[in-house]
Amino acid sequence: MHNPLPSFSAPQPPPWWARVGPTVHYLMETEAHVYALAISASVLLSFYPFLLVMLSFCRDVLHWPAAQQAIYLALGDFFAGEPGEFLVRNLQSYMIPRLHWGSMFLLLLTANGIFEPLEVALNRAWGVTKNRSYLKNQLVSLGLIFLCGGLALVSLMLTAMNSRWIQSAAGAQVAAEAWVQVAVFKLAALPVSVLDLFLVYWLLPNRKIEARRVAPVALGVGLLLEAMKYVNRLVAPPLAHKLQNEYQVFRFSATILLLAFVSSLIVLAGAHWTANHGKRDPLS
Numbered sequence: 001m002h003n004p005l006p007s008f009s010a011p012q013p014p015p016w017w018a019r020v021g022p023t024v025h026y027l028m029e030t031e032a033h034v035y036a037l038a039i040s041a042s043v044l045l046s047f048y049p050f051l052l053v054m055l056s057f058c059r060d061v062l063h064w065p066a067a068q069q070a071i072y073l074a075l076g077d078f079f080a081g082e083p084g085e086f087l088v089r090n091l092q093s094y095m096i097p098r099l100h101w102g103s104m105f106l107l108l109l110t111a112n113g114i115f116e117p118l119e120v121a122l123n124r125a126w127g128v129t130k131n132r133s134y135l136k137n138q139l140v141s142l143g144l145i146f147l148c149g150g151l152a153l154v155s156l157m158l159t160a161m162n163s164r165w166i167q168s169a170a171g172a173q174v175a176a177e178a179w180v181q182v183a184v185f186k187l188a189a190l191p192v193s194v195l196d197l198f199l200v201y202w203l204l205p206n207r208k209i210e211a212r213r214v215a216p217v218a219l220g221v222g223l224l225l226e227a228m229k230y231v232n233r234l235v236a237p238p239l240a241h242k243l244q245n246e247y248q249v250f251r252f253s254a255t256i257l258l259l260a261f262v263s264s265l266i267v268l269a270g271a272h273w274t275a276n277h278g279k280r281d282p283l284s
Contacts, residue, residue: 040260115141
């Protein structure tokens with residue numbers, strides 16, 4: 001009699017908790033917190049110049065007040081309560097000087113500083129030992145700034161066009177108009193945020209990465225960042241009181257720094273998950 005051939009079954013991927021464990025451990029490491037703090041500090045330095053460019057571009061180039069209002073809507077959506085009101089109040093059109101193209105380029109060059117520590121962190125997550133040179137990093141970062149900024153501008157323009165239609169259709173129903181404007185903004189902004197994350201995960205590390213590996217993670221991280229906005233609305237009142245007592249005049253800067261820090265950890269967790277998932281599951 002012939003012995004039956006042994007049957008081979010495809011290796012089963014590990015359960016989800018086995019995959020989450022390494023990423024949670026990574027977030028508990030000092031290294032991840034150092035990277036997140038460096039990224040959030042760069043966000044704090046880049047935040048205002050980027051807003052100046054976007055607002056001045058909408059005002060001086062597009063001549064579109066509705067697009068400026070969409071930026072204010074985005075600020076209020078991300079920064080709940082007093083911080084959002086403070087930013088909108090101090091970024092009104094009459095407070096922003098007229099910018100020339102040279103000034104816009106210099107401000108964008110300042111704004112792309114966020115991608116320098118982010119590249120180092122993503123390289124580390126993917127096991128890349130050699131970072132790009134400073135010049136190459138700045139060129140890649142500037143390209144990402146234009147790509148992400150252009151996508152953000154498309155989102156703002158879609159919001160502005162829909163807001164104009166909503167205003168004409170809503171008439172006197174101000175409350176309904178405001179609610180629908182926020183809903184339209186989120187529908188336009190979420191896909192853009194996911195696409196921005198995809199570009200960062202795909203292009204910023206100093207190695208070739210398959211697009212299909214980072215696309216699902218970009219979607220998941222985008223949804224987590226959107227969910228963080230609602231968590232922020234819940235914790236905003238006690239957090240504002242604490243920061244008022246401890247930071248006083250610097251409380252709004254501290255708010256931006258803290259929100260950027262948490263967002264950076266989520267983005268880094270997505271990168272670590274992607275790299276770790278590939279190592280554990282070769283078939284993915």
